[in-house]
Amino acid sequence: MVSFMVPAAGGTAAVLAGVLVAGSGSGLSSALPLTIASCVQNTLACILIGIPVWSFLKPIMEQNSVGDRTPYGHVLMLASAAAWGLYAFITYKQSRVSTIINAICFVFQLIYVLVFIRYAQGMTRWTAVALLLAALIGSGVLAWVVIVKVIHRHELDRSLIATIASAVSCVTYAAVGLDIAVVASSKDVSNMDPLVEVLLNILNAGASVYYAYLSSPVDKYIGVPNAIGVVILLVQLVVFVMHCKAKPEDEEEAPAGDEEEAPQTVEEAINNASNSTPDYGSDLGAMFASPDALPEPAIAPPV
Numbered sequence: 001m002v003s004f005m006v007p008a009a010g011g012t013a014a015v016l017a018g019v020l021v022a023g024s025g026s027g028l029s030s031a032l033p034l035t036i037a038s039c040v041q042n043t044l045a046c047i048l049i050g051i052p053v054w055s056f057l058k059p060i061m062e063q064n065s066v067g068d069r070t071p072y073g074h075v076l077m078l079a080s081a082a083a084w085g086l087y088a089f090i091t092y093k094q095s096r097v098s099t100i101i102n103a104i105c106f107v108f109q110l111i112y113v114l115v116f117i118r119y120a121q122g123m124t125r126w127t128a129v130a131l132l133l134a135a136l137i138g139s140g141v142l143a144w145v146v147i148v149k150v151i152h153r154h155e156l157d158r159s160l161i162a163t164i165a166s167a168v169s170c171v172t173y174a175a176v177g178l179d180i181a182v183v184a185s186s187k188d189v190s191n192m193d194p195l196v197e198v199l200l201n202i203l204n205a206g207a208s209v210y211y212a213y214l215s216s217p218v219d220k221y222i223g224v225p226n227a228i229g230v231v232i233l234l235v236q237l238v239v240f241v242m243h244c245k246a247k248p249e250d251e252e253e254a255p256a257g258d259e260e261e262a263p264q265t266v267e268e269a270i271n272n273a274s275n276s277t278p279d280y281g282s283d284l285g286a287m288f289a290s291p292d293a294l295p296e297p298a299i300a301p302p303v
Contacts, residue, residue, distance in 0.1 A: 033210075034214050034215065037207050037211040037214065040203070041204060041211060042097055042098065042101055044200050044204040045101050045204060046101060046104075047200060048197065048200055048201065049101075049108050050108070051200075052074070052108075055194050056112060060119050066116055066120045066121075068190075069191060071116045071128045071131065071132075072131065072175055073175055074112045074113050075109070075128070075132055075135050076135075076168065076172040076175060077105065077172065078110060078132075078135050078136075078139070079135040079138060079139055079168050080168045080172055081102045081103075081105040081106040082102070082106055082139035082142065082143065083142060083164050083165035083168050084098075084165050084169075085098070085102030085103055085105075085106065086142060086143060086146050086161055086165075087158070087165050090146060090158055090161065091158055116128055117129055146161065159221075162221035165221065166224065166225045170228065173225065173232050176229075176232050176236060177232050177235075179192065180235055180236050183239055183240075183243060187243045188243070189240055189243050192240060193236075195240060195244070198233065198236055198237050198240060201233050202230060202234060202237065205226045205229040205230045208222055208223075209223055209227050209230060212226065
């Protein structure tokens with residue numbers, strides 16, 4: 001899975017507000033911790049957006065195949081980035097940074113899925129196409145509703161968009177849980193996120209929880225799914241550490257006595273036959289040079 005994006009009040013105004021409040025002699029206001037949490041979360045999010053370029057995109061293009069990889073995490077991330085970006089846009093006044101980051105995340109996830117579709121084959125490709133279309137249509141409808149409401153200055157039900165974003169986030173973390181179960185069963189971490197990405201995801205979700213519960217009022221739409229995510233990601237870290245050096249069961253080395261010779265190709269069989277052709281001339285010469293080597297004729301018994 002890739003990074004899990006959530007909105008945070010970013011931008012120069014928020015940073016300056018935090019610094020001014022902290023330096024005004026009034027003590028450490030909640031504005032500074034919120035700003036720190038926002039900056040940490042946004043920085044981690046930017047890093048996590050680009051990691052799949054090396055862990056997902058590059059291997060697929062080098063191998064000219066998707067292998068055992070799946071696009072589900074990136075499709076869910078695309079829908080999650082769209083929903084959280086819209087929620088940040090209509091909820092937080094200083095959300096420009098978060099909205100931009102989620103927009104960039106949306107574009108990157110779209111690229112990842114399109115590259116996967118390009119190199120996938122058969123039903124794997126068509127399944128990815130169907131999932132991508134569903135995510136794009138859902139995101140487009142949600143964006144249209146928000147844009148129309150904003151343009152016409154109608155009252156917008158933020159809780160609906162927040163609920164949709166939280167639901168997508170929970171499904172995203174559920175997919176991570178499914179990956180954990182598969183890895184725990186197969187003991188193969190080759191298709192799991194790199195350790196660095198797992199650690200950054202934990203920090204990212206933790207910073208989001210910290211930000212949500214420091215907000216006034218508490219933003220349960222951000223806090224609850226990310227709190228669940230922290231627990232799931234910690235389990236993912238434990239499973240990764242437990243099985244990072246273990247070999248999959250189907251790749252364990254077979255005993256030396258049970259090894260079977262590989263079948264010969266037609267070319268190898270012809271070469272072996274030509275190399276083993278007997279030298280009849282040498283054999284006849286050796287036989288006549290040593291008469292004792294000839295077998296004695298069999299004499300029939302008298303009748």
